[in-house]
Every structure is written in C-alpha cells, then in structure tokens.
Amino acid sequence: MSKRAYNFNAGPAALPLTVLERAQAEFVDFRESGMSIMEMSHRGAIYESVHNEAQERLLSLLGNPQGYKVLFIQGGASTQFAMIPMNFVSEGQVGSYVMTGSWAEKAFKEAKLVGGAHAAASSEDKKFLAIPELSSIKAADNAAYLHITSNETIEGTQYAEYPDSGSIPLIADMSSDILSRSFDVNQFGLIYAGAQKNLGPSGVTVVIVKEELIAKSPSNIPTILRYDTHLKNNSLYNTPPSFSVYMVNEVLKWIEEQGGLAGIEAKNRDKAALLYNHIDGSGGFYRGVAEAGSRSIMNVTFRMQSEELEKQFVKAAEQEGFVGLKGHRSVGGLRASIYNAVPHESIKALSDFMKHFQQTQG
Structure with a gap:
C-alpha cells in the first residue's frame, strides 16, 4: 500500500486504519457465511446480531443510560432537521433553536417550513465565531424542545458546556463531535448524528432518544418519518444501510480499545x-x-x-x-x-x- 494521506476532510472523514483493515479482511466472507454483509438479508440472524450489537455498544460507551434507545435512520442529519419538528411540534408550539452557525441555521429554516421556530439565542452579532453565553439562552414559553448544534464544523466552534433546558427536552445535533468527549446523556431528550465524521462512513444517522418521547408520533405524517415507526421496528422497517451500520459497530469497538x-x-x-x-x-x-x-x-x-x-x-x-x-x-x-x-x-x-x-x- 502506498503512503496514506494526511486526511483532514470535514466529512466523509478519516476512519481508523485498524477498522478499515478488519473490514477488508472480512469483506468477502463475513463470519464464514460465504457472503459479504452487504449481500445478506437484513432480516437474517447474522445481520440482526450486528445491528443489535452496535446499538448496545453505543449505549454502553455512554454509560448505559436508562430509558434510551438507539435508532439507525437514513437521510443524514438534514432529514432530522425536518423529522424533529414534524414529530414534536404540536399546534400552538414552536421549536426553540440556539443559532450558532451554518448548521444551526439550516435546522432552524427547516423547522420554520414544517411548524414553528423560535431563536432562543444567537451569536450572529459575533459572526458565529463564539457560542452564546448559556445564561442568554431563553426557550420560548410554548417551546416543544430546545435545539442546539454542539459543534459547528464550518465556523469551528463548540459548546464547552451544555445549557440546562429544565423541563423542556434538549435536542442536539452532534454530527461532528459525538463520542469525541465524555458527556451526560441524561441531559438530552434526543441526540442525532450523521455517522460520517466520528462514527463510520456516510449512509446512516444515529439517533439516541428517550423512549418516552417517541413512543407515539403524530399520525398525520409519513410513516417513514415517524420516530415510533423506527422504534417499533428496531430500525428495520425498511432496508437499513447495513454496511454502514456494520462499520459503526467496528468504529465503536475501536473507541473501546482507545479507553x-x-x-x-x-x-x-x-x-x-x-x-x-x-x-x-x-x-x-x-x-x-x-x-x-x-x-x-x-x-x-x-x-x-x-x-x-x-x-x-x-x-x-x-x-x-x-x-x-x-x-x-x-x-x-x-x-x-x-x-x-x-x-x-x-x-x-x-x-x-x-x-x-x-x-x-x-
């Protein structure tokens, strides 16, 4: 193999070399099945064991918080921008958003299209080169949730601490810094992250959510965009991005090996x-x-x-x-x-x- 590049891409991004080598070794014949994992049925026992293992391993790395589920959803974080207000904003409510940069703005604009959106704080006056003071963050009285973008890849900013949202569910787009540091999952109602920066290859979005929040989604939105659809079907309602989920599991193993x-x-x-x-x-x-x-x-x-x-x-x-x-x-x-x-x-x-x-x- 020729010398590997010094990869500083923002996403899709570098993957651990040991993970790539493990995947290479079992790419053609996964667990002596005579097939690649990309070729086998997502309803079969071999794939489902990998799928379930990845969910369990992720929660284990996060300290096994009680009452949380892991979902694997397609469409990237951008689909979550719409799914969140569609599932959580009821009539007379809004989603409150902390405006910290390009990705927070995209989530906010999508919420405005779907339901109602409110700016709980903004650092636009600083050209989004700083995270707003936590004391300045004020969710709306009728907020269904408070949404933050934990790390802005474009501007290069990141929350040092997370806001206390009280009784309002705190939702975070952690696409670009999930599992980069320790944090208390119990602060959050829902966390979502596109895999292609810290979790694996592109193709799957990980959602970590309190089960009680998504036990029942509104019946007037498309089935595939309802969180309860994915919850009830263990993220197997439709064909999952099986290779991406497999790679997420391998990356999680690697994180365990790093301590x-x-x-x-x-x-x-x-x-x-x-x-x-x-x-x-x-x-x-x-x-x-x-x-x-x-x-x-x-x-x-x-x-x-x-x-x-x-x-x-x-x-x-x-x-x-x-x-x-x-x-x-x-x-x-x-x-x-x-x-x-x-x-x-x-x-x-x-x-x-x-x-x-x-x-x-x-």
Missing part, C-alpha cells in the same frame, strides 16, 4: 492543543478564527495574512500529502478537521509543515 470516551477525549484534547498552540505561537502568521472559549477540538479553523497566501498554503500542503485543509466555501480560510480517527502523527506532521511554510514564506 472509551475518557481515553478518546484525552487524545483529542492533546491533538487540538498541539495545533492551537502552534497557531497562537506563530506571531500572527496564522490566526485562529473562533474565539478562544468556543474553539472546537474537532474542527480547527484559521486564517493567514491574505487569501493568496492561503491558496499557496493549500497547494503546497496537497503536494506533501495533506488533504482537506481548504476552509468551507461559504467562509473561506483554512480548516483542519481532527476527528477521533485522525492520528496524533498527522497533527504533528501538519504542525511541522506549518512551521516550514512560515519559515519559507513569512
């Missing part, structure tokens, strides 16, 4: 510190974008002295095997997505490259 959430968090904070310390210590050659107290440990966003210099940086980096360092097209700049599976060695290599680039261009 669970405590182990993976320590590694992630160490990686982020290495990169931020280099940016902050560059004498202004590199400049962090997000405010210090809101910086993401998953998506490190930074700028240079000019767009032309940033283009030179990306081009030179690509020649050295670095992939995905160009910032999102909507904001420009530079971004290193350093999800769970991005090894420390890749961060060290990037830091060394940044130092060399500064020495030659500064």
Whole structure:
C-alpha cells in the first residue's frame, strides 16, 4: 500500500486504519457465511446480531443510560432537521433553536417550513465565531424542545458546556463531535448524528432518544418519518444501510480499545492543543478564527495574512500529502478537521509543515 494521506476532510472523514483493515479482511466472507454483509438479508440472524450489537455498544460507551434507545435512520442529519419538528411540534408550539452557525441555521429554516421556530439565542452579532453565553439562552414559553448544534464544523466552534433546558427536552445535533468527549446523556431528550465524521462512513444517522418521547408520533405524517415507526421496528422497517451500520459497530469497538470516551477525549484534547498552540505561537502568521472559549477540538479553523497566501498554503500542503485543509466555501480560510480517527502523527506532521511554510514564506 502506498503512503496514506494526511486526511483532514470535514466529512466523509478519516476512519481508523485498524477498522478499515478488519473490514477488508472480512469483506468477502463475513463470519464464514460465504457472503459479504452487504449481500445478506437484513432480516437474517447474522445481520440482526450486528445491528443489535452496535446499538448496545453505543449505549454502553455512554454509560448505559436508562430509558434510551438507539435508532439507525437514513437521510443524514438534514432529514432530522425536518423529522424533529414534524414529530414534536404540536399546534400552538414552536421549536426553540440556539443559532450558532451554518448548521444551526439550516435546522432552524427547516423547522420554520414544517411548524414553528423560535431563536432562543444567537451569536450572529459575533459572526458565529463564539457560542452564546448559556445564561442568554431563553426557550420560548410554548417551546416543544430546545435545539442546539454542539459543534459547528464550518465556523469551528463548540459548546464547552451544555445549557440546562429544565423541563423542556434538549435536542442536539452532534454530527461532528459525538463520542469525541465524555458527556451526560441524561441531559438530552434526543441526540442525532450523521455517522460520517466520528462514527463510520456516510449512509446512516444515529439517533439516541428517550423512549418516552417517541413512543407515539403524530399520525398525520409519513410513516417513514415517524420516530415510533423506527422504534417499533428496531430500525428495520425498511432496508437499513447495513454496511454502514456494520462499520459503526467496528468504529465503536475501536473507541473501546482507545479507553472509551475518557481515553478518546484525552487524545483529542492533546491533538487540538498541539495545533492551537502552534497557531497562537506563530506571531500572527496564522490566526485562529473562533474565539478562544468556543474553539472546537474537532474542527480547527484559521486564517493567514491574505487569501493568496492561503491558496499557496493549500497547494503546497496537497503536494506533501495533506488533504482537506481548504476552509468551507461559504467562509473561506483554512480548516483542519481532527476527528477521533485522525492520528496524533498527522497533527504533528501538519504542525511541522506549518512551521516550514512560515519559515519559507513569512
């Protein structure tokens, strides 16, 4: 195998090499069945055992919270933007949203189309480069839920702590930082995450939800968009993305091997510190974008002295095997997505490259 790229893509993103190698080894003949897992029936015992194992393993990593279920749903987090208000916002209610950036805005706009939406707080006045003060977050009196985006991949911000929503269910889009650190699931009514950043390949969205919230969904919405449909059918109402679910299970095994959430968090904070310390210590050659107290440990966003210099940086980096360092097209700049599976060695290599680039261009 030729040298693997230094993969800093924002999603689909890096997967653990050991997981890819395990999947490769059993790709053609899964558990001596004579078939790939992609070829077998989702109603069969072999696939269902993997499906159930992935659900159980995820809850185990989260401390086995009581009363929670794991659902596997298709359509990405974007489908959840619509499913959430469709299932939870009744007549006379709204969904309250904390506006922290591009993904929070998309969820908010979708909720406005489906039912009612209310902005509980916003950091737009800071160009979404900071998370609002928790004390400023005020859900509407008629809020069905309070929705947050735990990590904004484009702006590079992340909640250091989560708001206390009281009796109102707290719902979180954790697509880009789920399982990157320890947290108390019991704070949340529902968590959702597209798998393609920290959980596995694209194709499946994980929903972790209090069973009591979704025991009965409104009967006037399409069957496939009702949470109770997926709950009653163990996420097997229609054909699941079986290979993606299998890969999620393998990634969860890998996280266990890293010491669970405590182990993976320590590694992630160490990686982020290495990169931020280099940016902050560059004498202004590199400049962090997000405010210090809101910086993401998953998506490190930074700028240079000019767009032309940033283009030179990306081009030179690509020649050295670095992939995905160009910032999102909507904001420009530079971004290193350093999800769970991005090894420390890749961060060290990037830091060394940044130092060399500064020495030659500064």
